[in-house]
Amino acid sequence: MLNAILTNDVPAQGDRGAYAMLLNPKGRVQTDLRVVKATDEILVDTEPEGAEATKEILGRYAPFSRVKLEELPDWKVLGLYGPRAAELLENPDLAEHETKQVEIGGVSVVVVGVAVPVGGYDLIGPSGALDKIRERLIERGAVLADYAAYETARIAAGIPRFGADITPDNFPGESENALARAVSFGKGCYPGQETVARMRYRGSPNKRLYRFELEPGPMEQPETGDEVLQNDKKVPGPIGKVDVVSWLTSVTPFAVDGKFYALGYLARKADLEAPMRAEDAKVLAVTQA
16 A cells, blocks of 8 residues: 555565655645554654644555554654664664664564664654653663754754655655655656656756755854845745745754754755855855755
8 A cells, every 4th residue: 555655665575664755646745754664563653744644645545455544642753873872772783764673671662773864773662661761771871862953963964854844835856865765766656756757857846955054144043934145135036036935944953063054945046156145144055955
């Protein structure tokens, strides 16, 4: 069922999952998701902003595929990342999206390999079980980090998040990262595939997602929603208008070596070589995200 509606193939191996998207018939992103395997079941993990769309679309196809859907509102994700992550979990050898059932301090949990934005593992299970595991990992030497630290790593690495950088207004082709990680151009049909293929091979989107390296100005730090300016003018939109597709969608909560990083959209006509500003912040470098 999933292979008939996802933008990516779910591998046949029993312990391998995938990152993918669900599109509407016009090719716009309704949500992204991660598919992981847990024994004889399949677990679908989404951002909060994509949960309702995932439920609605999967629920629409499930009866025809004799698939039973179950919501797990109490289940959470605990991330363990960094150079000591494998050591703290006693070295599970897992590729990205590969899973293994692990017992930590007498508590069983699903462990999933993670490659981006920082290598490590996601531990998935009931919130009560993850609370116990978190305390055990801290006892072993893990350092507790907050969500702002994760967001800083994500944005600095140029990884878009559904609900912030990608919304139902966007096409997968507007993000190179999304195309590379979530879309297979060799798989069978799925809703919206024609639009994705046409944009990839015959055309170019009116706007693209970029990662910005920012030098903060003297007045204020860059913020989500700030407009991107060239020569103190708004970057032209796709049909000569201004301020249509030139803004920041995510900004790192913390500076990294004195610089902020951001994700945002630029119009196709934008001159990537010309100087840019995001409100009071100088744009030092721009790369596709």
